[in-house]
Amino acid sequence: MSFQPAEWRRHFPLLANHPELHYLDNAATGQLCEKAFDAVTLHELTQRANVLRGTYRLAELADAAYENARRQAATYLNAASPDEVVFVSGTTAAINLVAHAFGEGLKTGDEVVLSLAEHHSNLVPWQMLRERRGVALRFLPLAPDGRLDLSRLDAPISPRCKLVAVTHASNVTGAVTDLAPIVAAARAVGARVLVDGAQAVQHGPVDVQALDVDFYAFSGHKAFGPTGVGVLWGRSEALQALPPFLGGGGMIGRVTPEGSSWAMPPRRFEAGTPPIAQAIGLGAALDWLRAQPWPAMQAHTAGLAQRLIAELAVLAGPTFIGPRDLKQRLPIVAFNLADIHPHDVCQVLDAHHVAVRGGHHCAQPLMDRFGVAGAVRASFAPYNSEADVDALLEGLKDALRKLT
Amino acid sequence: MSDDPYQQAILDLARSADGAGRLAAPDGLASGDSPLCGDRVRMEVTLQGGRIDALAHEVKGCLLCRAAAAAIGRRAAGLDAAQLAALRGEVAALLAGQVPTAPSWPELKCFEPVRPHRNRHGCVLLPFDTLAAALDSAQGA
Numbered sequence: 001m002s003f004q005p006a007e008w009r010r011h012f013p014l015l016a017n018h019p020e021l022h023y024l025d026n027a028a029t030g031q032l033c034e035k036a037f038d039a040v041t042l043h044e045l046t047q048r049a050n051v052l053r054g055t056y057r058l059a060e061l062a063d064a065a066y067e068n069a070r071r072q073a074a075t076y077l078n079a080a081s082p083d084e085v086v087f088v089s090g091t092t093a094a095i096n097l098v099a100h101a102f103g104e105g106l107k108t109g110d111e112v113v114l115s116l117a118e119h120h121s122n123l124v125p126w127q128m129l130r131e132r133r134g135v136a137l138r139f140l141p142l143a144p145d146g147r148l149d150l151s152r153l154d155a156p157i158s159p160r161c162k163l164v165a166v167t168h169a170s171n172v173t174g175a176v177t178d179l180a181p182i183v184a185a186a187r188a189v190g191a192r193v194l195v196d197g198a199q200a201v202q203h204g205p206v207d208v209q210a211l212d213v214d215f216y217a218f219s220g221h222k223a224f225g226p227t228g229v230g231v232l233w234g235r236s237e238a239l240q241a242l243p244p245f246l247g248g249g250g251m252i253g254r255v256t257p258e259g260s261s262w263a264m265p266p267r268r269f270e271a272g273t274p275p276i277a278q279a280i281g282l283g284a285a286l287d288w289l290r291a292q293p294w295p296a297m298q299a300h301t302a303g304l305a306q307r308l309i310a311e312l313a314v315l316a317g318p319t320f321i322g323p324r325d326l327k328q329r330l331p332i333v334a335f336n337l338a339d340i341h342p343h344d345v346c347q348v349l350d351a352h353h354v355a356v357r358g359g360h361h362c363a364q365p366l367m368d369r370f371g372v373a374g375a376v377r378a379s380f381a382p383y384n385s386e387a388d389v390d391a392l393l394e395g396l397k398d399a400l401r402k403l404t
Numbered sequence: 405m406s407d408d409p410y411q412q413a414i415l416d417l418a419r420s421a422d423g424a425g426r427l428a429a430p431d432g433l434a435s436g437d438s439p440l441c442g443d444r445v446r447m448e449v450t451l452q453g454g455r456i457d458a459l460a461h462e463v464k465g466c467l468l469c470r471a472a473a474a475a476i477g478r479r480a481a482g483l484d485a486a487q488l489a490a491l492r493g494e495v496a497a498l499l500a501g502q503v504p505t506a507p508s509w510p511e512l513k514c515f516e517p518v519r520p521h522r523n524r525h526g527c528v529l530l531p532f533d534t535l536a537a538a539l540d541s542a543q544g545a
Contacts, residue, residue, distance in 0.1 A: 341466035360442040
């Protein structure tokens with residue numbers, strides 16, 4: 001299958017309706033693909049009912065669509081079973097779920113290992129667990145280029161370690177984590193591994209069985225699906241070992257005034273009415289994404305990032321955060337322009353119809369490691385083109401003219 | 405009115421950096437952080453009879469934040485806590501769309517183009533809030 005960015009862009013209604021927009025904030029939110037939009041619309045118009053409760057035909061249609069979305073997500077992740085897919089509201093909710101449910105079994109002296117590259121979503125829940133359970137947090141350091149320094153894994157991942165929770169790819173540097181040695185080190189001490197996949201899944205299907213991890217979390221809105229939905233994938237035996245996080249309808253086996261028993265996963269972790277339409281939209285998005293020509297699309301977005309990195313070096317003053325080479329790197333480019341504050345750069349770019357994010361990107365420990373308060377970040381998706389890079393560079397030159 | 409916040413007046417105000425620095429012996433100080441963008445403002449004050457006698461600020465922040473701090477550095481001496489609260493209310497109202505007929509400080513007018521950019525309002529207000537906290541700290545000392 002051939003790949004043309006302009007053709008791909010036509011599958012995204014907002015972009016099709018706004019040809020002037022240079023949308024480069026894909027690491028925060030990808031645009032909604034028409035397959036997801038159509039699936040949500042079809043569901044709301046023809047199948048809207050609660051799931052896993054009704055015996056009438058409409059509810060059965062909703063059940064079937066919801067469980068089909070679970071199968072679609074499982075297929076995208078190459079999960080062993082759809083029952084390993086828990087629908088949640090997003091990556092943050094998925095990690096909080098594990099921090100509470102897995103954290104219930106931890107005690108003072110146990111350790112959770114993170115890295116300095118983590119998004120706050122994979123840091124703050126563990127800090128809160130530390131407050132609740134007295135566990136210790138240890139951190140994998142960063143190499144100067146922003147990659148995780150994996151040279152001495154045996155120091156932080158000790159026999160006291162019960163869980164390693166790391167990003168699959170940094171939302172700031174784009175560096176992809178080499179998970180294999182981390183998984184090996186965790187297995188050697190009997191620890192579980194959770195991977196924050198929020199930045200990874202939108203750049204191609206993920207094989208959780210090949211990664212050999214225990215938990216994998218991602219968000220629908222970054223994978224060209226709806227907002228308000230995400231996935232916690234958990235290996236069957238890992239999920240079955242967890243108590244529920246939230247209590248309520250749908251997650252029980254039997255309830256009496258004296259107590260309750262729990263449903264099997266995934267329902268044990270889907271208390272209350274789940275994000276039904278959003279899950280159906282996400283399933284449609286993932287099903288469509290799975291069939292795309294990923295090698296060509298990855299080469300395209302890597303080329304855009306490579307060009308931007310090269311052109312930034314020519315502009316006066318940019319400082320760059322992250323690996324300069326494209327090896328194990330996603331098309332996410334973070335930088336500072338002279339001494340101009342990232343928000344001021346972004347505001348000037350907006351006048352050029354260039355949408356990028358500036359700030360600390362919910363990664364303040366990483367910013368501290370690089371000695372900056374924030375950065376401008378351009379993040380590419382396959383619908384981006386050379387014209388988007390052109391507009392970004394013109395805007396940056398304008399910011400230099402205006403603000404220095 | 406242009407909605408480009410980077411008018412010459414605001415650029416000049418930020419670049420003036422009036423009041424930037426540290427005081428030798430502040431009566432009170434406070435730091436303020438913007439959770440959105442990580443901007444940080446530090447304000448130091450000395451008081452005389454419950455009013456700001458001298459102040460100094462350090463800003464690690466955007467141009468709008470630096471401009472607001474510079475306006476404070478230029479004009480805030482002599483204010484007491486109630487007057488500062490009223491002024492903060494005036495700035496918030498200006499950002500919300502209420503244009504004062506006669507702003508208390510002429511510099512405030514340059515923040516009008518920030519109005520449509522709601523996520524930037526906090527950048528302008530952070531120095532005022534931090535100064536209020538510094539004043540509280542001095543009065544509690």
